[in-house]
Amino acid sequence: MDYKDTLLMPKTDFPMRGNLPNKEPEMQAKWDEMDIYAKVQERTKGRPFFVLHDGPPYANGDLHMGHALNKVLKDMIVRYKSMSGFHAPYVPGWDTHGLPIEQALVNKGVNRKELTVAEFRKMCEEYAYGQIDNQRAAFKRIGVRGDWENPYITLKPEFESRQIQVFGEMAKKGYIYKGLKPVYWSPSSESALAEAEIEYKDKKSPSIYVAFPIKDGLGVVEEDVRIIIWTTTPWTIPANLGISVHPEFTYAIVEVDGQKFLLAKDLLEHVANEIGWDDYKVIRELKGAELERVIAKHPLYDRDSLVMLGEHVTAEAGTGCVHTAPGHGEDDFYVSKQYGIDALSPINDRGVMTDEAPMFEGLFYEDANKEVTKKLEEEGALLKLSFITHSYPHDWRTKKPVIFRATAQWFASIESFRTELLEAIRNTKFTPSWGETRLYNMVRDRGDWCISRQRVWGVPIPVFYAENGEAIITDETIAHVAQLFREHGSNIWFERDAKDLLPEGFEHEGSPNGVFTKETDIMDVWFDSGSTHQGVLVERDDLNYPADLYLEGSDQYRGWFNSSITTSVAINGIAPYKGLLSHGFTLDGEGRKMSKSLGNVILPSKIMNQLGADILRLWVSSVDYTADVRVSDSNFKQVSEVYRKIRNTLRFLHGNVADFNPETDRVAFEDLRPIDQYVFIKLQDLIKDVRSAYDHYQFSDVYHAVNTFCTGDLSSFYLDIAKDVVYIEGADHPHRRAMQTVMYDSLMALLKLLTPILPHTTDELWGYLENVEEESIQLTDMPDPVELGDTKSLRERFGTLMLIRDDVLKALEEARNAKVIGKSLEAKVTVALPEQLKDVFASDDVDYAQFFIVSKFEEGKESDLPEDALKLDTVSVAVEKADGEKCDRCWTISETVGSSETHPTLCSRCADVVEKYYS
Secondary structure (H helix, E strand, C coil): CCHHHHCCCCCCCCCCCCCHHHHHHHHHHHHHHHCHHHHHHHHHCCCCECCEECCCCECCCCCCHHHHHHHHHHHHHHHHHHCCCCECCCCCEEECCCHHHHHHHHHCCCCHHHCCHHHHHHHHHHHHHHHHHHHHHHHHHCCCCCCCCCCEECCCHHHHHHHHHHHHHHHHCCCEEEEEEEEEEECCCCEEECHHHEEEEEEEEEEEEEEEEEEECCCCCCCCEEEEEEECCHHHHHHCCEEEECCCCEEEEEEECCEEEEEEHHHHHHHHHHHCCCCCEEEEEEEHHHHCCCEEECCCCCCEEEEEECCCCCCCCCCCEEEECCCCCHHHHHHHHHCCCCCCCCECCCCEECCCCCCCCCCEHHHHHHHHHHHHHHCCCEEEEEEEEEEEEEECCCCCECEEEEEEEEEECCHHHHHHHHHHHHCCEEECCHHHHHHHHHHHHCCCEECEECCCCCCECCCEECCCCCEECCHHHHHHHHHHHHHHCCCHHHHCCHHHHCCCCCCCCCCCCCCCEECCCEECHHHHHCCHHHHHHHCCCCCCCCEEEEEEEHHHHCCHHHHHHHHHHHHHCCCCEEEEEEECCEEECCCCECCCCCCCCCCHHHHHHHCCHHHHHHHHHHCCCCCCEEECHHHHHHHHHHHHHHHHHHHHHHHCCCCCCCCCCCCCHHHCCHHHHHHHHHHHHHHHHHHHHHHCCCHHHHHHHHHHHHHHHHHHHHHHHHHHHHHCCCCCCHHHHHHHHHHHHHHHHHHHHHCCCCHHHHHHHHCCCCCCCCCCHHHCCCCCCCCCCCCHHHHHHHHHHHHHHHHHHHHHHHHHHCCCCCCHHHEEEEEECCHHHCCCCCCCCCCHHHHHCCCEEEEECHHHCCCCCEECCCCEEEEEECCCEECCCCCCEECCCCCCCCCCCCCHHHHHHHHHHHC
């Protein structure tokens, strides 16, 4: 008889190698065929809602690692929620309007000037849908489960219709107004920008000190004095209409080389050093308030520059006398308004100086810097020119500098409901917690929201104008335009005249002749995405408002998080989300931003093609996503090794329960041996810890807990010991069934706990299970931890035994190195306990030889151990060769080998098993 045939070796068809790049697409095709998303929703219908509302990625370009991080985090949460008592639909979406799509078409050779607005918009729409198809395929390849056939798309008519209604509700409450004031203007985009579209980068700028001569000192200051201003934007000097001083500051008139200058006393020393005054004398001091309405002369034009009082003036830099161009600064605008001075902005949409800036007409504003400075020098007004590098606002799309420019724009008044916004933020749960302070401060300090853009690819601002110029926004017009958009899409705004967009028979006292015009600006794209709580959560029957969670990158505190809460509070008085979760950015292995020019880009597609989506997903679960995340090949190599260990653990568990029927073979907890009970307790701990980690979105804790359980509690301990039972004993031996009970429960728990992270792998193995009813593991629920009562004494006992086991393993390793033994089964181990542990081995309910994986175990006294015994951390250990012969079947060294006449090469245990089961 070949005794190998009597061993109950693992039996599984679940392959050791994942081969994920090839297997995953097959698995995804199967999910599509069975419509797994619909089946999950049907199964969980009637449970409490958990809605994670997808922040729309922009429909342009291939996916990068930031996309992957974001979507996998969302998918893990939604999958977990649907397996833990919730109905968790997931509707993906796309942001589809805006400049990048316009620019992409221009870059592809489209000539906008040869097309009507409606024709160009149609091309933008087609381009957006093409990008959506590409990105959708990539997201599905990552394994993200959602309603991919019915996503929300911001260019769809039903969405645009809802957006119009949001605008109308805000207008009805008085939050929408049109005004002339300086806003961020991007010459490169030829449009106004919102604060959310601004990023700060270093820029080199000229730094000039300019002298404005006094024209009328009002008896307060002599006409031979010149006021010194400082600016880093010389191109705004042609727009200067005043100089602002702080009413409470002390100003000094100083004499230098026979000339007199006026500036803030506290900044005198700094300015003297900057300009290079070696010797100066303070002639007189006066309060800023005394200078009000003094008239200075513009250094380049025959024009007055009025001295005004402004609380915005600081003594931190400059001269304390602020060059005031109301067309190019918010503070400048408001202080000038108080003195009846209108804004002057001699620059066009492209950033080119107009004829309102004589001598500089036709110059791009940055080129004008040099010419203005040169002219100031010719006029003797330039006191100092240098260059500084400072943080400066840039257009986050084009990455080019922006300017402040006064134009007529549509605004949403934040001030009108700022208190309600701040209260809504306080009522929101933030992960991480610092997010609350960040959003709160942004909303507290932000100005009114400029919502108009001078582009064509977007949702039109639904405003009509009467003959007398009055803006028309009524319930009737809003409802009519919203219905038109729902039926025809927003292109109709550009295809029809104003009178054909108004309700039939519409009349207005401002248009006695029935003539109307329409607004040509579109809405800020942040108004699009900021309206999704209505256009998606309210519009769709399968979702709920407010959402339970919004999850995006940390840049969205100024973007989507901000615009969403603004519109939601404005029309409904509540935040659109109960919770906010943010993640950091993905960087390369050295902490640098990924860029093609640096050659440090790692694409999700590369990882999936080489390693598989489940490796990418496991990596996401392993990182602290709340901070910036580094991405490198070594990261994925490390994660791949963890995946291999997890997969092999699952495979081993599956192979060893092949003949186990949980309905008939299960052993109750109280009937398990202590060692099995201990591991079963550890399994319940794992279930409890992992579910808590999922509940708190702490995915790296899931990763580490599962990895520790698989490699520590199972592979290097329990499963190692189990081989001497599940391979060797008879099929229905109670010890074998006990271990199979723990193995089976461990397998089932691990599969379910890992499904949010490794759905392809767990569903693949699920297909090899025989005693399951569900066709996919995605149609099951998370395991609940079993309540076992008081387990303290068993935990403490095995906690000590595990420490002793560590010492025994060290002693066995030393014995191997010294050639005393080969494999550990050749050993006899004697352990001497210190006094405080003398009762550890008192009970015989543990097979200690099996526990230490040796052939013979004895407890001895310290004095009885040989001199070469090792005194280790917990106990003293002596290792020697075991007496007896090696059993041909179990490979233990036993003195009972030969005791059976029919099986003389077997130990008595194996002989009994063979006689009973194989004779």
